[in-house]
Amino acid sequence: MINSVGREIPDTIAGFKSMIPFRGAFEKGGSSPDFPSKKTRLLQGNRKVLTSMREALEKVGVESGMTVSFHHHFRNGDYVLNSVMNEISKMGVRNTKIASSSIFPCHEPLVTLIQKGVVTAIDTDYMTGPVAQAVSRGLLEAPVTLRTHGGRARAIDDGDLHIDVAFIAAPTADVQGNINGVDGPSKCGSLGYAVPDASHADKVVAVTDNLVNYPLTYVSIDQTHIDYVVKLDKIGDSTGIISGTTAITRSPIALKIAEYTAKVIEASGLLQNGFSFQTGAGGTSLATASFVRQIMKERKVTGSFGLGGITGFFVEMLEEGLFKALLDVQCLDLKAVDSLKKDLNHIEIGSSMYANPRTKGNAVDMLDVVVLGATEIDAEFNVNVTTGSHGDIMGGSGGHGDAAEGSKLCIVVAPLIRSRLPTVVERPVTISTPGEIIDVFVTERGIAVNPGREDIKQRLVDAKLPVVEMEKLRDTAKRICGKPTPIRFKDRILAVQEYRDGTVIDVIREVE
Amino acid sequence: MIGRAALFVPVDSPSMINNCVVFDADSLIFDLEDSVLIDEKDAARILLREALETLDFLRDKNVLVRINAPSTQFWKHDLMELIQSEVRGLIIPKATTAGIEAVDREITKLEKRYAVQHRISLVPIVETALALETVDQILNSSKRNIGILFGAEDYAADMGIQRTKEGEEISYARSKLANAAHAFGLEAIDTPFTDMQDTEGLRKDAARAKMLGMTGKTAIHPKQIDHIRSVFTPTQEEISQAFNVVRVARKNRERGVGTFSLDGRMIDPAVIARSRFVLKLIGAEEGSSK
Numbered sequence: 001m002i003n004s005v006g007r008e009i010p011d012t013i014a015g016f017k018s019m020i021p022f023r024g025a026f027e028k029g030g031s032s033p034d035f036p037s038k039k040t041r042l043l044q045g046n047r048k049v050l051t052s053m054r055e056a057l058e059k060v061g062v063e064s065g066m067t068v069s070f071h072h073h074f075r076n077g078d079y080v081l082n083s084v085m086n087e088i089s090k091m092g093v094r095n096t097k098i099a100s101s102s103i104f105p106c107h108e109p110l111v112t113l114i115q116k117g118v119v120t121a122i123d124t125d126y127m128t129g130p131v132a133q134a135v136s137r138g139l140l141e142a143p144v145t146l147r148t149h150g151g152r153a154r155a156i157d158d159g160d161l162h163i164d165v166a167f168i169a170a171p172t173a174d175v176q177g178n179i180n181g182v183d184g185p186s187k188c189g190s191l192g193y194a195v196p197d198a199s200h201a202d203k204v205v206a207v208t209d210n211l212v213n214y215p216l217t218y219v220s221i222d223q224t225h226i227d228y229v230v231k232l233d234k235i236g237d238s239t240g241i242i243s244g245t246t247a248i249t250r251s252p253i254a255l256k257i258a259e260y261t262a263k264v265i266e267a268s269g270l271l272q273n274g275f276s277f278q279t280g281a282g283g284t285s286l287a288t289a290s291f292v293r294q295i296m297k298e299r300k301v302t303g304s305f306g307l308g309g310i311t312g313f314f315v316e317m318l319e320e321g322l323f324k325a326l327l328d329v330q331c332l333d334l335k336a337v338d339s340l341k342k343d344l345n346h347i348e349i350g351s352s353m354y355a356n357p358r359t360k361g362n363a364v365d366m367l368d369v370v371v372l373g374a375t376e377i378d379a380e381f382n383v384n385v386t387t388g389s390h391g392d393i394m395g396g397s398g399g400h401g402d403a404a405e406g407s408k409l410c411i412v413v414a415p416l417i418r419s420r421l422p423t424v425v426e427r428p429v430t431i432s433t434p435g436e437i438i439d440v441f442v443t444e445r446g447i448a449v450n451p452g453r454e455d456i457k458q459r460l461v462d463a464k465l466p467v468v469e470m471e472k473l474r475d476t477a478k479r480i481c482g483k484p485t486p487i488r489f490k491d492r493i494l495a496v497q498e499y500r501d502g503t504v505i506d507v508i509r510e511v512e
Numbered sequence: 513m514i515g516r517a518a519l520f521v522p523v524d525s526p527s528m529i530n531n532c533v534v535f536d537a538d539s540l541i542f543d544l545e546d547s548v549l550i551d552e553k554d555a556a557r558i559l560l561r562e563a564l565e566t567l568d569f570l571r572d573k574n575v576l577v578r579i580n581a582p583s584t585q586f587w588k589h590d591l592m593e594l595i596q597s598e599v600r601g602l603i604i605p606k607a608t609t610a611g612i613e614a615v616d617r618e619i620t621k622l623e624k625r626y627a628v629q630h631r632i633s634l635v636p637i638v639e640t641a642l643a644l645e646t647v648d649q650i651l652n653s654s655k656r657n658i659g660i661l662f663g664a665e666d667y668a669a670d671m672g673i674q675r676t677k678e679g680e681e682i683s684y685a686r687s688k689l690a691n692a693a694h695a696f697g698l699e700a701i702d703t704p705f706t707d708m709q710d711t712e713g714l715r716k717d718a719a720r721a722k723m724l725g726m727t728g729k730t731a732i733h734p735k736q737i738d739h740i741r742s743v744f745t746p747t748q749e750e751i752s753q754a755f756n757v758v759r760v761a762r763k764n765r766e767r768g769v770g771t772f773s774l775d776g777r778m779i780d781p782a783v784i785a786r787s788r789f790v791l792k793l794i795g796a797e798e799g800s801s802k
Contacts, residue, residue: 252535252733252735417527419527445534479568480567
């Protein structure tokens with residue numbers, strides 16, 4: 001055959017892929033029929049910036065039955081999901097699946113959209129607030145898929161979770177779709193959870209309230225992934241990113257737990273130069289980090305990296321030279337946002353690098369120690385962070401299972417009793433994270449060590465820490481609280497809790 | 513024994529009663545007085561009685577209860593509610609000689625009525641100028657007294673003086689109380705340090721009290737406990753010496769010798785008593801060694 005520049009091209013060449021003749025520089029073509037791509041090339045003169053959300057939805061061809069994705073970097077301050085879904089609803093589109101890395105109370109309007117049939121499926125890592133309550137009451141026909149953060153990245157990479165259109169809340173975007181989360185009036189920091197969506201969705205729309213000229217200088221996700229840019233008046237409330245409290249707890253019980261936890265870390269032998277650490281926001285986590293920080297200073301330990309959702313507290317440790325770097329998949333306060341922009345050692349990472357178990361290397365696998373929470377835990381150390389003691393969905397794994405599996409030492413912390421409810425139970429309502437990857441459970445009344453970690457147990461005993469058997473903690477809790485009446489469930493399954501590798505670790509049934 | 517650090521626990525929330533045992537206080541003082549509103553006195557008493565009956569882990573602890581002052585209408589109700597519990601010690605606020613005598617008589621009456629087997633001890637709180645002046649009479653007014661507690665805030669109010677973190681204004685009171693307590697062979701427990709955020713101030717305040725002869729201090733927040741204990745805990749050298757003194761004293765006693773020489777130092781009954789107290793403070797048995 002003759003191509004468009006008049007050269008004779010054979011129809012086939014032995015040992016070479018199928019032949020597609022050149023048709024002209026601006027003609028469609030070039031992608032292999034073996035690996036068709038839905039991504040389109042933007043030619044000079046074609047503008048990515050659209051005037052309205054409606055125009056964007058029309059351009060990307062949103063239609064019933066599609067999966068639309070969102071990320072949760074604004075946490076409870078997100079405006080984008082509601083804004084997009086409201087427009088989708090007005091267009092008469094029905095039967096959409098929401099694939100949002102988390103769902104917060106601010107997403108309450110979704111309840112109405114579920115009732116109207118606009119949303120008929122949800123795929124998420126964490127859900128709390130009215131949507132979670134509505135799902136727990138059986139409002140959604142199809143079971144919700146609950147994943148870990150790393151599991152979501154894996155599912156998108158593997159194609160388990162196919163995204164038709166990804167909507168990325170972008171605090172700053174340039175006209176070609178380079179975006180970041182560190183500039184603009186609605187800055188939220190790292191855009192790590194949106195990275196797999198940007199890489200794999202058929203269409204990607206950046207939604208911003210701060211449109212700037214090309215080129216943007218700090219780029220979180222670059223223009224090669226973005227089809228369109230839409231400017232809204234406001235995409236989110238920066239103060240909504242604050243997770244839990246930003247102050248160290250004053251609760252004496254939480255302080256006691258934090259103190260024990262820091263001593264466990266010290267006794268473990270892992271607190272040496274090169275130490276890597278992940279803990280969350282919230283009073284107890286910050287108190288633990290505070291005690292660890294003190295020990296690091298006293299022992300002149302320089303850690304390698306802090307990981308995960310990053311707080312201002314970790315930023316201070318970076319600035320003090322206690323860590324060489326922070327690997328940041330999500331900023332949990334504005335101090336972290338500002339640090340991410342100005343400090344070269346504060347590095348933004350995507351959720352695949354953070355915790356995708358099916359990559360050639362992720363950050364959680366490099367972790368020495370992670371400190372995690374638990375709603376319930378049993379004698380085999382199986383942890384529930386998905387449902388409350390009444391059986392309703394009120395959370396999810398997030399990065400729990402990812403960091404627990406990846407770290408050398410996984411410490412779960414919780415008070416033995418919350419109000420009148422025991423934390424150590426015979427059987428958790430849901431198993432979110434398997435006990436085999438939990439090493440130590442710290443409460444104010446003693447520290448239980450997984451029988452599989454005899455080495456750690458011996459170290460804690462040598463350090464004269466109050467090591468107790470898990471059964472003793474369970475019995476103490478039972479003696480104080482009494483035996484809770486078991487929850488009765490119907491057969492109907494409301495949600496499926498996946499482990500990070502995509503296998504099903506538990507199902508959540510409707511409460512009678 | 514009250515010990516180095518005695519934690520006040522307000523009896524207005526089940527969780528506080530439940531959780532107080534996890535801290536390393538030498539004793540717990542459940543408070544029915546200032547931290548309980550007048551309208552809540554009944555509920556607090558009943559809650560405390562139920563807790564003492566049902567929470568078995570409290571039985572391993574040194575539990576005291578601050579009842580309401582003998583000048584109020586509440587204290588007899590407090591005693592009625594607690595007399596059959598496991599509580600072995602009562603803290604008596606606004607102490608006066610007459611008040612302590614009245615409490616002693618009432619307890620004796622109730623002990624007989626309910627055939628109480630264990631002994632109930634008293635710890636008067638000195639918190640007025642008159643109480644300080646008559647502290648020896650207060651301590652003499654009941655054989656149940658095991659110590660004296662200083663309430664500096666009320667004392668300062670009674671004196672019309674300003675409290676300071678440095679505590680110079682209460683030096684005399686501390687000295688007098690400590691002296692009286694030691695004269696009767698009792699414990700002298702210092703007033704709480706009210707700035708819960710000032711750790712350094714707490715340590716300095718506790719050290720001053722210890723220097724003047726106080727044997728322990730009350731805590732109003734669990735995070736104060738470790739600091740108080742560390743100030744009032746004898747040094748390793750003092751502990752080793754106490755073990756030695758008690759060990760040699762026991763041998764000499766068997767031989768009928770009261771005063772002896774140890775490492776070039778004269779050991780008399782006062783030094784032996786002090787050594788026993790040191791061991792008691794750290795919870796060591798007289799015959800044990802560390």
